[in-house]
Amino acid sequence: MNLTLLMYLIPSLIMFGCGVYGFLTRKNMIAIMISLELMLNSIDINFVVFNRYLFPGQMEGMFFTLFAIAIAAAETALALAIIINVFRIAKDVDINKINKLKF
Amino acid sequence: MPLSYTIAVIAIPLLMFLFLGLVGVKMEKKLTGILGCIGMLVTTVLAYGVALTYFFGTGEGQVSAEGVRQAVTVFNPDWLSFSKTLVVRMGIMLDPIAAMMLIVITTVSMMVHLYSLGYMCDHHGHAEKGFQRYYAFLALFTFSMLGLVVATNLFQIFIFFEMVGVSSYLLIGFYYESPAAIHASKKAFIVTRLADLFFLVGILILSYYTQTFDFFGSDVNGIAGLLDNPQSSVAKAGATTFMGCSAMAWALTFIFIGGAGKSAMYPLHIWLPDAMEGPTPVSALIHAATMVVAGVYLVARLFPLYVIVQGAMDIICVVGAFTAFYAAAIACVQSDIKRALAFSTISQIAFMMTSLAVSSADGKLIEIHGGYGLGYMASMFHLFTHAMFKALLFLCAGAIIHAVHSNENDKMHGLHKYMPITSFAFLIGCLAIAGIPPFAGFWSKDEILVAAYEKGLGWGIWMSMVAGMTAFYMFRIYFLIFHWKKHEVHTEHEPSDQPWTMTLPLIILATISIVAGFVPAANLVTWDGAPLHTQLNWTVAGSSVLIACVGIGLAYKMYYKENTLPQRMADSCRGLWTAAYRRFYMDELYQFITHKVIFQGICKPIAKFDRAVIDGFFNMLAEVTNTVSFGIRKLQSGSIQGYVYVYFIGALLLAAVTAMFVIF
Amino acid sequence: MESVGNIIMYFVIALSIIVFSVLTVTTRKILRSATYLLFVLFATAALYFQMDYPFLGAVQIAVYAGGIVVLFVFSILLTQRPGDDAAQLISTRRWLGAVAAIAGVGVTGYALFSYAKFCGKQLPAMGDIDMATLGHFLLSTDKWGYLLPFEAVSVLLLACIIGGVVIARRR
Numbered sequence: 001m002n003l004t005l006l007m008y009l010i011p012s013l014i015m016f017g018c019g020v021y022g023f024l025t026r027k028n029m030i031a032i033m034i035s036l037e038l039m040l041n042s043i044d045i046n047f048v049v050f051n052r053y054l055f056p057g058q059m060e061g062m063f064f065t066l067f068a069i070a071i072a073a074a075e076t077a078l079a080l081a082i083i084i085n086v087f088r089i090a091k092d093v094d095i096n097k098i099n100k101l102k103f
Numbered sequence: 104m105p106l107s108y109t110i111a112v113i114a115i116p117l118l119m120f121l122f123l124g125l126v127g128v129k130m131e132k133k134l135t136g137i138l139g140c141i142g143m144l145v146t147t148v149l150a151y152g153v154a155l156t157y158f159f160g161t162g163e164g165q166v167s168a169e170g171v172r173q174a175v176t177v178f179n180p181d182w183l184s185f186s187k188t189l190v191v192r193m194g195i196m197l198d199p200i201a202a203m204m205l206i207v208i209t210t211v212s213m214m215v216h217l218y219s220l221g222y223m224c225d226h227h228g229h230a231e232k233g234f235q236r237y238y239a240f241l242a243l244f245t246f247s248m249l250g251l252v253v254a255t256n257l258f259q260i261f262i263f264f265e266m267v268g269v270s271s272y273l274l275i276g277f278y279y280e281s282p283a284a285i286h287a288s289k290k291a292f293i294v295t296r297l298a299d300l301f302f303l304v305g306i307l308i309l310s311y312y313t314q315t316f317d318f319f320g321s322d323v324n325g326i327a328g329l330l331d332n333p334q335s336s337v338a339k340a341g342a343t344t345f346m347g348c349s350a351m352a353w354a355l356t357f358i359f360i361g362g363a364g365k366s367a368m369y370p371l372h373i374w375l376p377d378a379m380e381g382p383t384p385v386s387a388l389i390h391a392a393t394m395v396v397a398g399v400y401l402v403a404r405l406f407p408l409y410v411i412v413q414g415a416m417d418i419i420c421v422v423g424a425f426t427a428f429y430a431a432a433i434a435c436v437q438s439d440i441k442r443a444l445a446f447s448t449i450s451q452i453a454f455m456m457t458s459l460a461v462s463s464a465d466g467k468l469i470e471i472h473g474g475y476g477l478g479y480m481a482s483m484f485h486l487f488t489h490a491m492f493k494a495l496l497f498l499c500a501g502a503i504i505h506a507v508h509s510n511e512n513d514k515m516h517g518l519h520k521y522m523p524i525t526s527f528a529f530l531i532g533c534l535a536i537a538g539i540p541p542f543a544g545f546w547s548k549d550e551i552l553v554a555a556y557e558k559g560l561g562w563g564i565w566m567s568m569v570a571g572m573t574a575f576y577m578f579r580i581y582f583l584i585f586h587w588k589k590h591e592v593h594t595e596h597e598p599s600d601q602p603w604t605m606t607l608p609l610i611i612l613a614t615i616s617i618v619a620g621f622v623p624a625a626n627l628v629t630w631d632g633a634p635l636h637t638q639l640n641w642t643v644a645g646s647s648v649l650i651a652c653v654g655i656g657l658a659y660k661m662y663y664k665e666n667t668l669p670q671r672m673a674d675s676c677r678g679l680w681t682a683a684y685r686r687f688y689m690d691e692l693y694q695f696i697t698h699k700v701i702f703q704g705i706c707k708p709i710a711k712f713d714r715a716v717i718d719g720f721f722n723m724l725a726e727v728t729n730t731v732s733f734g735i736r737k738l739q740s741g742s743i744q745g746y747v748y749v750y751f752i753g754a755l756l757l758a759a760v761t762a763m764f765v766i767f
Numbered sequence: 768m769e770s771v772g773n774i775i776m777y778f779v780i781a782l783s784i785i786v787f788s789v790l791t792v793t794t795r796k797i798l799r800s801a802t803y804l805l806f807v808l809f810a811t812a813a814l815y816f817q818m819d820y821p822f823l824g825a826v827q828i829a830v831y832a833g834g835i836v837v838l839f840v841f842s843i844l845l846t847q848r849p850g851d852d853a854a855q856l857i858s859t860r861r862w863l864g865a866v867a868a869i870a871g872v873g874v875t876g877y878a879l880f881s882y883a884k885f886c887g888k889q890l891p892a893m894g895d896i897d898m899a900t901l902g903h904f905l906l907s908t909d910k911w912g913y914l915l916p917f918e919a920v921s922v923l924l925l926a927c928i929i930g931g932v933v934i935a936r937r938r
Binding site: 748751752755758759762765 | 863864867870871874875877878881
């Protein structure tokens with residue numbers, strides 16, 4: 001049995017699907033952020049896997065993932081800061097109740 | 104005195120207007136009046152100096168080698184320069200009629216300024232509300248009228264034509280708290296504006312064909328050259344025809360309509376009787392002596408052109424002759440003293456118009472005693488004398504109204520005992536207008552009748568008849584006011600002669616009315632500037648005096664002592680009397696045409712179309728936009744997950760499509 | 768042909784990724800959700816190790832598992848009372864989400880399987896990447912150098928620090 005490219009992409013794909021599902025269905029903003037992390041992570045895996053299988057010895061995918069992790073960390077920190085601030089004002093992190101910005 | 108002083112004559116009233124209008128409110132009321140009088144006095148002195156210099160001086164370019172007095176253009180700078188040919192100039196030109204008008208305007212205006220000092224006060228000598236405004240407007244009017252008469256081109260005339268219209272509007276509506284005054288001012292403004300529209304169209308047609316705003320075309324040197332030069336641009340304009348008439352005929356007819364509006368010719372006369380709602384001195388200045396003759400002045404300005412285009416001249420002749428009779432007939436039965444005088448004014452202005460028109464036949468001037476253009480001279484002479492005695496009559500009427508607080512004849516009666524000076528002044532005015540020698544009106548009216556008889560026997564008889572009616576209705580007014588029966592005092596004090604500020608102008612104007620006939624107008628005010636030799640036509644003069652005496656006698660018989668004859672006569676032809684009293688229903692006709700025909704028939708459907716179709720279309724656009732916006736605003740739900748869902752589905756569809764293309 | 772240990776390792780990683788991903792988004796307790804996320808991230812790190820990218824795996828554990836998840840836990844504890852269940856999901860909403868997710872997985876999976884040429888590829892051999900090479904690439908301006916993105920990310924991080932302080936500060 002060989003470990004083909006496809007075999008690594010399938011868990012990544014399922015992880016992404018889970019992220020989409022979570023993002024679309026959860027009401028808690030922190031849960032939505034968690035789903036977002038899932039999607040981001042699955043993309044990271046894709047980069048690494050493609051790099052490893054198609055261009056071994058080169059490092060573009062790896063560095064992309066490296067930077068993506070850094071940016072994801074920054075983004076998450078900021079998003080969580082905003083969520084906490086919103087919670088302080090609205091006493092809630094339910095995304096359906098934070099919709100004052102519409103028309 | 105240099106002729107360039109004319110600019111001061113015009114500038115001083117303008118400065119007075121600005122000064123009184125802007126600063127006057129802060130000043131003592133009487134002081135503004137006195138200041139206005141002083142300013143006007145300076146203007147008058149300067150205007151007399153300039154006019155006399157023009158008439159009797161022999162300065163540079165004033166008199167040609169043949170002894171013909173030339174028009175002098177004092178200065179004429181470009182004012183608006185649109186293109187090479189389209190240039191509007193603002194300047195000062197003096198010729199015989201302009202110089203004469205300077206005298207007329209400043210004299211009457213001076214008298215009115217002085218008279219108003221007394222008239223615009225109540226019986227305790229306190230100035231009325233708006234006293235400063237009144238004097239500012241008087242100055243504005245004087246400025247506009249002076250600017251009109253010295254204009255160097257048609258466009259300048261038009262501008263000042265509008266300005267006198269505005270001043271007239273402002274002064275008629277001076278008592279803006281009275282609805283009648285507001286209606287009268289609006290009526291005057293709208294009617295004259297309508298006429299001025301024709302005037303403007305006429306100017307545009309004329310200047311389009313002659314390529315200039317100047318009076319007689321650019322390539323004709325002076326008036327006299329015009330008739331002899333068939334190659335001039337003006338003559339060529341006659342060659343272009345539209346609907347059977349030449350462009351010149353159309354233009355001149357339209358210009359005459361403009362003049363007719365200002366001069367209250369039938370059927371555009373309806374505003375003038377109502378304009379009597381203004382203060383009486385204003386009626387004397389604007390609606391008797393100066394502004395209303397602007398139309399006559401306009402026709403006189405373009406006189407050589409009208410001579411060429413006989414069709415337009417015929418229209419003037421017919422309109423003038425008819426208006427003279429029509430207004431005289433109405434004046435015979437009016438009970439309001441100012442209205443009667445207003446119709447008398449219309450009649451007399453029509454006299455002047457007719458006089459202008461009868462001086463030519465078949466495109467040529469009629470020769471009388473070896474001279475040409477007697478009617479023109481007579482018209483301008485009559486304009487001069489009429490301004491004096493009609494201003495006198497109006498100022499007398501003002502004094503009477505001030506004394507008895509009413510415009511109606513039946514509140515007056517028997518005032519001779521109480522107001523002797525006014526009575527004598529009014530009598531002199533009546534004698535002058537009736538044409539009894541040696542008063543002013545005789546000399547000018549006699550020349551008009553001579554010119555009319557020379558044009559045709561019918562014209563002469565018609566005008567003589569109107570002259571007789573003039574004598575009758577004027578003395579009817581005189582006898583009704585000052586005699587008829589003993590005066591019943593209606594107010595808390597007895598009527599009496601007014602203070603000196605009001606009496607002095609009466610005396611001055613009465614004196615002028617006596618002597619003005621001896622002014623050698625024939626030598627000074629002629630159409631080409633050359634002296635005209637006239638001699639008294641004893642047949643015409645004798646018959647006109649006889650007719651006037653018959654009119655006076657009839658008035659004496661009917662109105663000197665209280666009797667029932669007028670009542671019986673009115674009853675015997677009740678319908679005619681009522682029709683004349685209601686001014687032959689002209690106002691009702693206008694009311695019918697404007698309200699029933701134009702408003703109901705044209706304006707209302709148009710308004711309906713505007714509201715329903717045009718407004719409706721835009722309302723529909725707004726409504727649709729509004730509805731659609733309300734519908735689609737739900738898309739912006741504020742729910743991030745909703746957005747992401749749509750985004751994700753879209754991305755997925757794109758991916759699916761792409762995948763299909765790549766794979767298959 | 769792979770070694771058996773490698774294959775077993777693969778299955779463990781793949782299964783844990785799939786299972787914990789599903790659990791992450793389906794559990795009703797938010798703290799558990801964060802914990803399952805942690806497991807997913809660990810599994811991912813293990814995958815990186817298996818791919819011969821030990822540095823990446825270390826970063827994954829340090830930054831993600833060590834940093835971000837801790838942040839999550841903190842913010843959960845700040846905003847949620849422990850033991851609270853998330854409200855029952857509305858079923859239409861859940862169905863819609865599931866349909867979208869499955870459709871996405873379906874389309875992408877279909878595309879993947881259609882590309883058997885790539886997907887059947889064997890794992891090629893690759894030499895170790897030592898830290899010196901990595902550091903050289905990261906701070907070089909040569910053809911394969913990443914100094915500019917490195918600096919950009921460092922500025923971004925600085926901005927995030929300041930932003931985080933400004934936003935979360937109590938006024």
